[in-house]
């Protein structure tokens with residue numbers, strides 16, 4: 001490749017999209033990103049202004065295919081998704097279209113571009129630990145049985161499997177099987193940011209309690225910029241393949257709560273947490289704990305932050321926002 005590569009990041013306005021755009025711009029790549037028409041990504045302060053934005057509703061297959069023929073990227077990092085597992089139970093059709101079918105439309109066109117001989121497109125799909133939700137095997141590896149239980153996980157399982165199909169047809173297509181990864185750029189619809197934003201408001205005396213669902217749920221939480229680094233390594237790897245990206249440590253939601261209150265110096269966390277069944281799911285996934293040994297060996301990838309460091313970084317960020325009067329106490 002003589003000139004600098006062109007990359008298309010679908011869903012560039014999300015947590016991972018903004019970190020990935022920053023990382024690839026640092027490498028002098030030309031970065032294009034898709035934005036859902038009518039979304040607020042244009043005004044997203046975390047999105048670098050040098051990203052070239054294309055408005056595209058990827059749930060329409062023709063639109064998804066047109067994006068590839070128009071941009072003719074060397075790399076496609078497919079992150080666009082309805083990212084909330086909880087909300088996927090309320091929006092199953094849309095979840096199937098965006099988290100499942102959109103990948104097929106994009107890969108179909110990437111394969112055509114590759115077969116035309118014009119360029120060998122490399123496609124990286126953001127797969128998810130949720131494909132192993134009912135696997136009953138802990139920890140999970142790339143070989144674990146794919147047993148999703150939610151609309152989110154089922155749609156991701158479909159696109160995950162289709163990556164394998166396209167790979168066997170000659171497309172350089174890989175799956176990054178991403179376990180939970182968080183940062184101050186997470187919305188409060190996810191439990192981690194809901195907790196850290198709530199703790200910051202409690203520390204400031206603005207609210208007394210936060211309402212949560214299942215505290216026993218166990219997740220393998222990492223630092224989002226590390227997961228973006230892993231996706232970049234997958235894109236640049238010699239061979240396309242599937243990789244579990246995880247820290248290898250699982251903690252309960254309760255442990256996250258305890259660590260967050262401790263980071264803010266608030267005693268008696270249980271005085272400030274209300275259990276509200278509204279935040280329970282029709283079915284919650286089993287213990288999601290990943291074994292990322294293959295990523296360590298093949299990609300040289302390792303997480304850089306411990307669980308405690310992730311929690312502390314998020315709490316400190318949110319306490320700073322509250323101290324500067326930049327956020328109000330609205331938390332779901």
Ligand SMILES: C[C@H]1O[C@H](OP(=O)(O)OP(=O)(O)OC[C@H]2O[C@@H](n3cnc4c(=O)[nH]c(N)nc43)[C@H](O)[C@@H]2O)[C@@H](O)[C@@H](O)C1=O
Pocket residue numbers: 082083084085086127128129130178179180181189190191192194211212213214215217218219253279280281284285
């Ligand atoms: C791997 C996977 O990781 C993420 O999905 P998620 O794990 O569903 O993330 P979450 O933060 O919504 O839930 C984590 C756990 O926390 C429990 N929980 C308790 N109380 C509340 C609560 O009040 N709110 C929420 N949201 N969850 C709660 C909830 O029941 C669940 O067991 C996404 O990145 C997704 O895109 C992805 O691929």
